[in-house]
Amino acid sequence: MSTPLVEAQGIVKRYGPTTALADGRLTVLPGESHALVGRNGAGKSTLVTVLTGLQAADQGEVRFDGEPAPALADRDAWRRKVACVYQKPTVVPELTVAENLFINRQPLHHGLISWRRLRAEAASLLDTWDVHVDPEARTGDLKVEDRQMVEIARALSFGARFIILDEPTAQLDKREIERLFTRMRALQQSGVTFLFISHHLQEVYEVCQTVTVLRDARWIVTAPVAEMPRAALVEAMAGETVAEQAVHIRESDVSTSVLLDVRGLTSDAYQDIDLTVRRGEVVGLAGISGSGKTELAESLVGLHSPTSGTVQLDGEQLPFGDVRAALEAGVGFVPRDRHAQGLVFGMTIGDNATLSVLDRLGRFGFVRTDRRRDFAAGLIDRLDIHAEGPDQPVSDLSGGNAQKVVMARALASEPRLLVLINPTAGVDVKSKESLLARVDTARDDGTAVLVVSDELDDLRRCDRVLVLFHGRVVAEHPAGWQDRELIASIEGVDHGGGVDHG
The missing domain is CATH 3.40.50.300 (P-loop containing nucleotide triphosphate hydrolases)
Known part of the structure; x- marks a missing residue:
């Protein structure tokens, strides 16, 4: 040798x-x-x-x-x-x-x-x-x-x-x-x-x-x-399949109306995407880097403009390429990077948490300090943010609590559609559980939720998970999937050992 x-x-x-x-x-x-x-x-x-x-x-x-x-x-x-x-x-x-x-x-x-x-x-x-x-x-x-x-x-x-x-x-x-x-x-x-x-x-x-x-x-x-064999390779990457994982599988109510309706959406990053999310439904988007999942989600919140296709939110056309218009249309958003996109570190917790709802906290362009503080205090309590109060600088917070502030702002506008990209990235176990509990609450409130994540634990709460591969939806997994099944789809290998080219 x-x-x-x-x-x-x-x-x-x-x-x-x-x-x-x-x-x-x-x-x-x-x-x-x-x-x-x-x-x-x-x-x-x-x-x-x-x-x-x-x-x-x-x-x-x-x-x-x-x-x-x-x-x-x-x-x-x-x-x-x-x-x-x-x-x-x-x-x-x-x-x-x-x-x-x-x-x-x-x-x-x-x-x-x-x-x-x-x-x-x-x-x-x-x-x-x-x-x-x-x-x-x-x-x-x-x-x-x-x-x-x-x-x-x-x-x-x-x-x-x-x-x-x-x-x-x-x-x-x-x-x-x-x-x-x-x-x-x-x-x-x-x-x-x-x-x-x-x-x-x-x-x-x-x-x-x-x-x-x-x-x-x-x-x-x-x-x-x-x-x-492919199955053995996926097993080695995923570890032993934990059959006894405690996953609470909700019965998805197919009688509820479609809130988000995506038809033929196409851009440089993804092609011909059809996607629906019902009221009170949580849909996951999974895929490797370069699959197009993040760009698709960011298109729905106004960060990108697709080249073709349509998106309707509650029967109305969703505007492209305009974050403010998407917010006004009822879209809440947790971006992929809280440091670069999610927080203004020179501002307080209260300032950050209420940025999306300033028009509700005053008149004629003036924000009432007492109303903002009260509103922010309510969000801090609701999200279980461990802080001294709304006036504490957001830069003082741990990663988990900082992410909760980003989530608080997304929920502050009472969105009809909540888009979450890597919502638990870089947070401790307790904060992760708290953030995912907010997803359950939003679902119970009738919000349509789209979760884009590389973390299997984030996707386990979903009613179904769509897998993107090279910019196309290639698989759909209902709640209760096994780790190895989902990973096989994400990696482009079907569970039977064949190759899923998308």
């Missing part, structure tokens, strides 16, 4: 009290495409930061070709070993392909950049690795797949033969994905080794020889792809 090209053993990485990786292991043989899979939070990104020398492990060892990894400060040595092509490009869009390939190491002539040699060396590099891109093209004008190949070629020019591809297909269509895989296979034959990170499990079976699974920050299994 040949010496592993890359070997990581017993990798432990902590960030303060959080253990991001408790037992990271990886053994990649020369010339293979090795898949690294696991659900969000499994530890994949942390392992990549250690494998690329961006951060040192607290425990454990990384070896390349049987030799210890370079010192962290020796960036040139790391570049000769490994490179990562991320989902977000690291090229400079305004520069040409040639300039990006040799950035900070341009050939010089009498102390000045030799543009002729730069173009010639770029053309030679691209030709060596069979990358069909014009060296003089502006990099920002390239298609995503060509930009990725430029990044791969740049990495290979340093001498690296181990390339990490982090969600490389997230922004590609089916034909572009096939071309990327063809190029990967050709590069493998030329001696390049890949670590392929993807949520699309059918891609693992198409392009990889070996797969490693991480779960809950630990190594679970490494096996040849050909010997790992």
